[in-house]
Amino acid sequence: MIQTISINNSKTVLIISSLFLSVMLFACGGDDAGENSQLASKKSSEITIDGSSTVFPVTQAVAEEFRKEHPDVQIPVGISGTGGGFKRFTVGETDISNASRAIKPEEAEQAGSNGINFIELRVAWDGISVVASKSNDFVDCLTTEELKLIWDAGSTVDNWNQIRADFPDKKIRLYGPDTDSGTFDYFTDAINGEEDRSRSDYTASADDNTLVQGIAGDGGSIGYFGYAYYVENSDKLKLLAVDSGSGCVLPDIGTINDGTYSPLSRSMFIYANTASIDRPEVKDFLEFFMNEGGTLAEEVGYVALSAADYQSNIELINAQ
Amino acid sequence: MSINSAQGPRGKSKRFDLIRTWRDRIFFIGFLLAILIGVAGLAALLIDVLVDGLGFLNWKFLTNYASRKPLESGILAPMAGTVWVVGLTAIFTVPVGIGTAIYLEEFAKKNRLTRLVELNISNLAGVPSVIYGLLGLAVFVQFLFNGSRNLTAGALTMTLLILPIVIIASQEAIKAVPSSYRDAAYAMGATRWQVVKTVVMPQAVPGMMSGIILALSRAVGESAPILIISSLVWVTFVPTSPDSKFTVLPLQIFTWVSQPQEDFRSIAAAGIIVLLLILLGMNAVAIWIRNKYQVRSE
Incomplete structure (x- = not known):
C-alpha cells in the first residue's frame, strides 16, 4: 500500500513540478523572446x-x-x-x-x-446592388422613392402591390446586411436620407452569402449587398436597376465607375x-x-x- | 368465490403490466429519437463538410499561406497560431486551475466567502466568450502589452475563458475521491498537503486531465475573442515567439465563409476538417491519459 502510494506520489509530483517548471521557463523566456523579435522586426519590416x-x-x-x-x-x-x-x-x-x-x-x-x-x-x-430572386419576373427597376417606401423606418409594406399597383399580390420578404455593416450605413444614408434609419423587421445577416441564399430561394424577396456578391452569384439572382430620377440604371463596371449608378455607388x-x-x-x-x-x-x-x-x-x- | 377473488387482483396486475410495458416502449422510442436527432444532425454536418472539403485537403493546403485565390490558399499561419494559443493557454490554465480547485476543495474552510467564490466561478463559466475578448483587449492588449496584439494576450484571454471550466471539472474530480481515503490517511497522521499529494491527486488526475483537455478544445474552437484580440485574418508568417502577431483556424474559416467566391466555402470546409482533426486528436489524448492513469492508480 505504502509502495503504491509512493509511486503515484512521485508521478504526481513529476507532473506538477514539470508544469510549474514550464511556466517558469516561459516567464524567463518571455523577455528573451521579446528581444529576439525586436531584432527580427528590424530585419524584416512589417506594415500593419x-x-x-x-x-x-x-x-x-x-x-x-x-x-x-x-x-x-x-x-x-x-x-x-x-x-x-x-x-x-x-x-x-x-x-x-x-x-x-x-x-x-x-x-x-x-x-x-x-x-x-x-x-x-x-x-x-463598389455599387451596392439591389437584387431579387431569379424567379421574380415582374420587377426590373425600382425608383429610389420606391426603395425608400420599402426600407424606411416604420415602413409597413409587406406586399409587392403596395409598391406599384401593377405588381402582383405577392408577399415581399426583405433581406439586408445587419446594422454593423458599412453597406447598411451607406444604403440607409443614400436611400432613407439618414444613416442607420431603416425598418428593422427584415432578415439581417453579417454574412452576405446568407443573404444570397435567402434571396435566391424566395420568389418574393428583395435585398441589397456589395456588387461582388452579385457577380459571383449572377446565376441565382436578378439584378435590379435603380432609377434616381434620370432613368433606370443597372450597376456594372461602367455605370459604377462614371457615377451614373447613383446614389448607390460608393468609394x-x-x-x-x-x-x-x-x-x-x-x-x-x-x-x-x-x-x-x-x-x-x-x-x-x-x-x-x-x-x-x-x-x-x-x-x-x-x-x- | 375464492377463485374469483384470486383472479381479480391478477387481472388488475396484468392490465397494469401491459401499461407498464407500453410506457416502457414509448419512453424507449422517445429517448431513441432524442439521441437520433443529435446523431443525425452531427452526421449531416460531418458528411456535408467532408463532401465539400475533402477534395481541397492536400499537402499544399497545409503548407501554404492564405491567398485571394482559393486554390492557392493554405492554412499554415492559422494552424500554427492555434497550436501556439492552445499551448500557451494550457501553460497558464493548468497550474492556476488545478491550484484553485485543490484550495477550494481541500484547504479552504466552507464559509460564506468560499461559497461566494464558487458561485462566481460557476457564473463566469456561463459568460459569453465575446465579453472575455473585450476584457482581454482592455486588460491584456491595452494595459499589459501597450497595444501589442500578441499571442500571449490571446492565450491569457483564452485562459480567462476556460479557467472556470477547468476549476469546476477539477473540483468534481477531487470530490469524486471517496472521503474514506482521506480519513484513512489523516488517521495515519498525514498532513493536508500529504493527503492531497499522495491520496487525492493520483485519484483525481484522470478526471482533471479530461476536464482540462475538453476545456482546451473549447478554446481551439473559439473565434469571437480572438477576432477582437487579434483581428488579423491574413497572416503570412508562422509565429516564432509569444509576442508574435497571429491568427487562428476558426477566424480563418469565418473569413473564408464570408468571401463571395464559391470556392472559398470549399476551402473553409477543408479548414473545418483540419480543425475537427485537431479536436479529435485532443480528445483522444484526454481519453489516453485517463485510461493510462486509471490503470496506474488501481
Missing part, C-alpha cells in the same frame, strides 16, 4: 493594416502581389470594421486603415489630438499614416497599390478608378 472587411479583399490581393516582389515585408491584414480600424489607426497602432466610407470628423479630430497625420486614398468603387478608401510613409516599404507598398490596385480590385469583384485618379494618388503619396 486593419479596418473594413469590405475593402479587405482588395488590400489582401495587393499585399499578396506586393509580397511576391518583397518577400521580406510582412503585411498582416485585419478586419476590425471601418470604425474599429479607425480606432486603432487614430492612436497610431496601424500604418494603413481600410475604410468603406470617408473618415468622420470626430475620428479625424481624434487622430489630430494624438499627433497622427494621414492621407486619404480612394482605391476602388472605398485606404488611409495612410504620414509618419509611416517615411518608411520606404510603406511608400513602396502604397505606390504598388495605386499601380496594381485597379486590376486587382476588379479581380475580386470591385470597380477600378480611372487611371488619372490613381496617378493623382501617387502624386499625393510622393508629396509626403
